[in-house]
Amino acid sequence: MDIRSLIAAQYQAHVQDFAQSAKFQHLESGQLSGAEVDQFIANLCQAHLKSPQILAFLYSVAPPAAAPAIQHNMLEELGLDEEGICHPDLLIDLAAAAGFDAAQREALIVGAQEHLRTLCTDPLMFGTIKELGLSVLLEVTCFEWMLSRLASRIGQALEVHRGLSPQSLAWFFHHSEVDIRHAEEGVTSVVDYLAYYEVEADELETILDITFRENIFIKRYFGAIALAQETHMLEATP
Amino acid sequence: MKPVAATLMALRIPFVEAFAHSVRSRTYSDSIVVRLVLEDGTVGYGEAVARPYVTGETVESCLDFMGAQIWPVVQQTDYLAPPAATAAGLGWLQAIAQTLPIDPAEGTPGGVVAWNAARAGWELALVDALLKAEGRSLSQILPPQRSQVTYSGVITASSVESAVKMAKRFKQFAIPHLKIKVTGEGDRDRVAAIRAAVGDAPSLRIDGNGAYTVAGAIATCQDLAEFAITSAEQMIPRGDRADLAAVQAAAPIPQMADESLITLADAEALIAANACQWFNLRISKCGGLANTVAIAHLAQAAGIRCQLGCQVGETAILSAAGRHLAAHLPVEFVEGSYGKLLLSQDISRHPLHFGHQGHAPLLTRPGLGIEILDNHLETYAHQTISLHL
Numbered sequence: 254m255d256i257r258s259l260i261a262a263q264y265q266a267h268v269q270d271f272a273q274s275a276k277f278q279h280l281e282s283g284q285l286s287g288a289e290v291d292q293f294i295a296n297l298c299q300a301h302l303k304s305p306q307i308l309a310f311l312y313s314v315a316p317p318a319a320a321p322a323i324q325h326n327m328l329e330e331l332g333l334d335e336e337g338i339c340h341p342d343l344l345i346d347l348a349a350a351a352g353f354d355a356a357q358r359e360a361l362i363v364g365a366q367e368h369l370r371t372l373c374t375d376p377l378m379f380g381t382i383k384e385l386g387l388s389v390l391l392e393v394t395c396f397e398w399m400l401s402r403l404a405s406r407i408g409q410a411l412e413v414h415r416g417l418s419p420q421s422l423a424w425f426f427h428h429s430e431v432d433i434r435h436a437e438e439g440v441t442s443v444v445d446y447l448a449y450y451e452v453e454a455d456e457l458e459t460i461l462d463i464t465f466r467e468n469i470f471i472k473r474y475f476g477a478i479a480l481a482q483e484t485h486m487l488e489a490t491p
Numbered sequence: 492m493k494p495v496a497a498t499l500m501a502l503r504i505p506f507v508e509a510f511a512h513s514v515r516s517r518t519y520s521d522s523i524v525v526r527l528v529l530e531d532g533t534v535g536y537g538e539a540v541a542r543p544y545v546t547g548e549t550v551e552s553c554l555d556f557m558g559a560q561i562w563p564v565v566q567q568t569d570y571l572a573p574p575a576a577t578a579a580g581l582g583w584l585q586a587i588a589q590t591l592p593i594d595p596a597e598g599t600p601g602g603v604v605a606w607n608a609a610r611a612g613w614e615l616a617l618v619d620a621l622l623k624a625e626g627r628s629l630s631q632i633l634p635p636q637r638s639q640v641t642y643s644g645v646i647t648a649s650s651v652e653s654a655v656k657m658a659k660r661f662k663q664f665a666i667p668h669l670k671i672k673v674t675g676e677g678d679r680d681r682v683a684a685i686r687a688a689v690g691d692a693p694s695l696r697i698d699g700n701g702a703y704t705v706a707g708a709i710a711t712c713q714d715l716a717e718f719a720i721t722s723a724e725q726m727i728p729r730g731d732r733a734d735l736a737a738v739q740a741a742a743p744i745p746q747m748a749d750e751s752l753i754t755l756a757d758a759e760a761l762i763a764a765n766a767c768q769w770f771n772l773r774i775s776k777c778g779g780l781a782n783t784v785a786i787a788h789l790a791q792a793a794g795i796r797c798q799l800g801c802q803v804g805e806t807a808i809l810s811a812a813g814r815h816l817a818a819h820l821p822v823e824f825v826e827g828s829y830g831k832l833l834l835s836q837d838i839s840r841h842p843l844h845f846g847h848q849g850h851a852p853l854l855t856r857p858g859l860g861i862e863i864l865d866n867h868l869e870t871y872a873h874q875t876i877s878l879h880l
Binding site: 371374375376377378379380384455456458459460462463466467472477478480481484485486487 | 509836848
């Protein structure tokens with residue numbers, strides 16, 4: 254299997270596990286409680302509010318061939334591209350539409366920043382920035398891959414079952430269109446990264462294994478306990 | 492200083508991946524956390540890990556002993572503040588440990604081997620609280636003898652494919668020492684594959700968790716010796732020390748006592764029987780900091796080499812206590828501090844897990860040196876027992 258196919262297969266499997274998870278299916282079928290949906294919205298906002306900062310990190314380690322795409326992606330997130338839509342603002346609009354008051358919205362921003370802080374203060378397991386950068390790039394591009402395939406479905410579920418207006422769900426619909434391109438560019442960025450930093454196939458395989466040891470989508474969007482129930486680490490509550 | 496209230500919380504923190512050895516497979520941490528409040532309002536945290544196949548304690552019986560037997564004594568005791576002189580620190584730890592009651596049935600047939608996890612949980616909570624009340628660190632009581640701690644990786648009992656995958660992760664992280672759980676089935680293939688995956692540099696140890704007979708242990712050690720195995724931990728079940736001595740005498744790999752080493756009396760008997768070359772010390776198994784240090788001193792005097800082990804699924808509390816002890820004692824291998832590498836979420840604000848090359852810094856903040864997040868405890872507690880005066 255060539256490298257591009259290997260990465261795409263990993264992303265596909267990860268996305269499929271997410272789409273087939275009990276929580277995702279409950280979201281789509283309207284079986285989540287209102288509180289669970291609100292928690293999902295909060296988790297999703299926290300997962301993506303600091304995307305520009307993560308992309309800025311990736312831009313700083315990107316090889317020349319991948320840098321323009323990552324830079325464009327970052328500027329797009331910040332609303333500094335030709336469209337001028339700041340994506341974190343779309344997330345805050347979503348939270349507001351879902352009934353999060355000013356204090357709750359501020360808490361989402363603080364939580365996202367705290368997550369970023371944790372990323373910076375956690376002991377590093379990797380020995381080089383090259384390895385860390387690859388792991389982050391894999392995670393970010395896998396998110397783009399997932400959003401390009403599932404964002405519309407998530408947005409639709411929130412519209413139907415949570416009664417949110419299409420305007421408030423702009424983040425999902427925006428990503429579902431834009432990230433089809435981003436998803437493909439993302440895999441290309443990874444391939445460029447591997448070539449530039451001369452990452453061996455064996456090392457890539459190990460870093461893929463480390464990065465996707467847990468389903469990042471279930472954990473970030475639905476929480477650690479939901480993931481543990483999905484993977485049978487904990488019994489699901491009846 | 493008197494304790495005025497305490498809470499026992501039985502946790503279920505899911506693992507990222509199942510962890511298996513020859514006795515059982517685990518998918519979540521079942522630690523018991525003690526949240527202790529002193530009369531000045533200072534809060535301290537301790538942790539007990541009950542293992543029926545080690546000390547005989549179950550989570551249920553441990554909770555019961557902690558609440559019904561230990562709390563009545565603890566709440567009536569006026570504990571001394573930690574001493575200013577470092578030299579008096581060990582005596583202070585021992586004085587705390589000595590207040591924790593012994594069950595007359597301990598060690599008798601049909602009873603538990605020792606309520607060591609229960610006592611360790613209370614001892615750690617008391618030490619944490621009493622030190623925090625004075626703004627002092629455990630590192631002032633157990634002064635570090637090294638500038639950082641280097642941890643080992645542990646490869647769970649699993650298929651060859653999974654074991655190699657795990658070994659490659661540890662290689663990527665440049666972990667210098669690895670321990671492999673062996674079960675008596677396919678050991679040679681797994682150990683050979685792991686050695687091939689990580690190369691010659693990392694040291695390898697094996698741990699049988701008592702899965703072998705004497706003859707089986709000797710044969711397995713003979714079979715695996717070519718892979719440069721540093722030690723073989725608890726290959727046969729806890730029992731007659733002469734059996735372990737027989738394995739030690741005949742096997743080409745130095746033997747390490749784990750489940751055979753629970754009490755100070757065990758340590759004395761193992762030394763007298765020349766039963767092993769290594770001790771695996773564990774805080775929860777050995778009954779807390781004071782008892783673990785006492786066993787370590789006994790080992791040192793007898794020329795026994797030591798590893799500081801851990802409990803699978805321990806949280807940041809036992810990891811922090813282990814960090815202090817690992818820095819203080821002349822141990823050659825250290826396990827634990829896996830934090831989010833194993834737990835889906837840990838309970839401390841600052842991560843305790845080690846980093847690249849297994850390195851982790853010393854802890855110098857007051858008490859055990861960690862900040863426990865009560866909301867995380869609440870999230871993962873499936874049973875909570877409030878204790879008051």
